[in-house]
Amino acid sequence: MVQEGLCVLVPCSFYYPWSSQNYYNILTYWFRGEGNHLTATLVATNYYWNKVKPEIAGRFKLLSDSTNSCSLSITGARKEDQGAYFFRVERGNDKYSYKEKKLNLQVTAQPDIDFEKPLVSGQPARLTCTVWGSCDGKAPLFSWLGDALDSLRSMIKNSQVLCFTPRLQDHGSNLTCRVKVPQAQVSTERTIRLNVSSLKTVQNASSLSILEGQAVRLLCEADSNPPARLSWFRRSLSENDTILSNSSTLELPSVRRTDEGAFTCLAENYLGSQLVFLSLSVNSTPHLQGPSCFWEDKVLHCSCFSQAWPVPSLSWWQEDQALRAINYETSKITTKSEGPWANSTVSLRGGLGAGLRLICKAQNAHGERSSAVLLLTGGRPPPFTCAEQEQGSWPLVLTLIRGGLMGAGFLLTYGLTWIYYT
Structure with missing residues (x-):
C-alpha cells in the first residue's frame, strides 16, 4: 500500500536454474495486468530496447543490476497505478514469468488514523497518523485539527502521534490529520468522527418528599456511550x-x-456500573381520633389522638380561643408524641357551664383537622359521655308514676286470671 503522491520500495529477489552453457545477459521486466507479457503493460525493465510509456517512464525503476534482484521503486504513486504486477526474466532461450507470485499495489488517497485503544472519557488516548510510502528527503509534515484539541499546545498538534484526554463533550466531534509531503508536493488529510465512550449518571436530587396518596414517577438518567442499561x-x-x-x-x-425509604438506580455498560441513591419521604395530613370525654371525681377529662408526618401538634380550643388562654382555676393539658402519633389530654375542674364546646385541633405543615365535643348541662353525667341531663324533682315524680302504672297492670292481670279459672 502506498499513499497517493508518495514513494514505495518493493524488495524482491528471484532464483532460476540457468543452464551451464547460457552466457546471455539477464533481462528483467515488471508488467502490470492480468494477461501475459505480450498484452500486459510494461512499467520497468533493464533492456533498453523495450520502451516504457511516457506517463510511466521514470516513476518505476529497477533498483539493482544484480543477477538475482527484482527490487522495484515507485515514486509519485497515482490512483491508476493500483493493480496487480508480475515479474519476468529472460536469458537467451530461458524465459519465465512469475505469475503465481504477484505484487498487488493499493494506492490510498488518505492517511490512516490508528487508535491504541478505544476512546474513553477522562482517560489518556494515543492516536497515530500513518502515511503509506516514503520518499528520499524530508519527512512528511503532520498537523492535527479538531475542537477536542483546542487546549493543546501547537507542538503537540504538529506530530505524527497525538496524545490527549478526550472529554464527554468530544463525542461525535471531528478530528483531522493533515499530511504534507514537500518533496512530492502532495498534501492530503483524513477526518474521522470521534467515538468517546463514557458512563455518567445524572442526579438532580438525592431526596424527595411527597404527600401520602399522591402518584410519583422516579426518573434515572445516564449520559453514557454506549447507552447504559438502567x-x-x-x-x-x-x-x-x-x-x-x-x-x-x-x-x-x-x-x-410503607414506600418511604431509599431507592437505588443502577446504570451499566461495558465500562462498568454506577449507582444513584434517592431517599423518598412520605408526608401526610393529620388524621384525628376523638375527642372523647369522661367524668371522674367532678373532673372532666377529654383526650384526642392524631397521626401524621411530620408529627402534628395538638391544641385545645373553646370556640375561637386557645384553651391555654382561658383562666381556669384548675386545668391541666398534657401532650405527648411518638413517631407519627400525638395525643393530648385536658383535665378541667369547676366553672364548667352548660353549652361548653371543646375543640381538639391537629396541625402540621401539610394540613389541619379539628373535632369538637359539647357539654350539654352542668352536674355529673352518666359514665363515658360528655353530654349530661339535668337532675331534680321531675325525674322522681316520673319514676313514681311509672311504678304506679306497673302495679296497676299487675293487679289487673291477676284479677282477670282469677275470674277465668273460677
Whole structure:
C-alpha cells in the first residue's frame, strides 16, 4: 500500500536454474495486468530496447543490476497505478514469468488514523497518523485539527502521534490529520468522527418528599456511550434485592407510608456500573381520633389522638380561643408524641357551664383537622359521655308514676286470671 503522491520500495529477489552453457545477459521486466507479457503493460525493465510509456517512464525503476534482484521503486504513486504486477526474466532461450507470485499495489488517497485503544472519557488516548510510502528527503509534515484539541499546545498538534484526554463533550466531534509531503508536493488529510465512550449518571436530587396518596414517577438518567442499561431497586443493592423496574422510570401510582425509604438506580455498560441513591419521604395530613370525654371525681377529662408526618401538634380550643388562654382555676393539658402519633389530654375542674364546646385541633405543615365535643348541662353525667341531663324533682315524680302504672297492670292481670279459672 502506498499513499497517493508518495514513494514505495518493493524488495524482491528471484532464483532460476540457468543452464551451464547460457552466457546471455539477464533481462528483467515488471508488467502490470492480468494477461501475459505480450498484452500486459510494461512499467520497468533493464533492456533498453523495450520502451516504457511516457506517463510511466521514470516513476518505476529497477533498483539493482544484480543477477538475482527484482527490487522495484515507485515514486509519485497515482490512483491508476493500483493493480496487480508480475515479474519476468529472460536469458537467451530461458524465459519465465512469475505469475503465481504477484505484487498487488493499493494506492490510498488518505492517511490512516490508528487508535491504541478505544476512546474513553477522562482517560489518556494515543492516536497515530500513518502515511503509506516514503520518499528520499524530508519527512512528511503532520498537523492535527479538531475542537477536542483546542487546549493543546501547537507542538503537540504538529506530530505524527497525538496524545490527549478526550472529554464527554468530544463525542461525535471531528478530528483531522493533515499530511504534507514537500518533496512530492502532495498534501492530503483524513477526518474521522470521534467515538468517546463514557458512563455518567445524572442526579438532580438525592431526596424527595411527597404527600401520602399522591402518584410519583422516579426518573434515572445516564449520559453514557454506549447507552447504559438502567434498573431500579429498593434500598441498597444486594443479591436479595428485587428489581422494581428495568427501565429509566419507576412508577408509584399511590404512595403509602410503607414506600418511604431509599431507592437505588443502577446504570451499566461495558465500562462498568454506577449507582444513584434517592431517599423518598412520605408526608401526610393529620388524621384525628376523638375527642372523647369522661367524668371522674367532678373532673372532666377529654383526650384526642392524631397521626401524621411530620408529627402534628395538638391544641385545645373553646370556640375561637386557645384553651391555654382561658383562666381556669384548675386545668391541666398534657401532650405527648411518638413517631407519627400525638395525643393530648385536658383535665378541667369547676366553672364548667352548660353549652361548653371543646375543640381538639391537629396541625402540621401539610394540613389541619379539628373535632369538637359539647357539654350539654352542668352536674355529673352518666359514665363515658360528655353530654349530661339535668337532675331534680321531675325525674322522681316520673319514676313514681311509672311504678304506679306497673302495679296497676299487675293487679289487673291477676284479677282477670282469677275470674277465668273460677
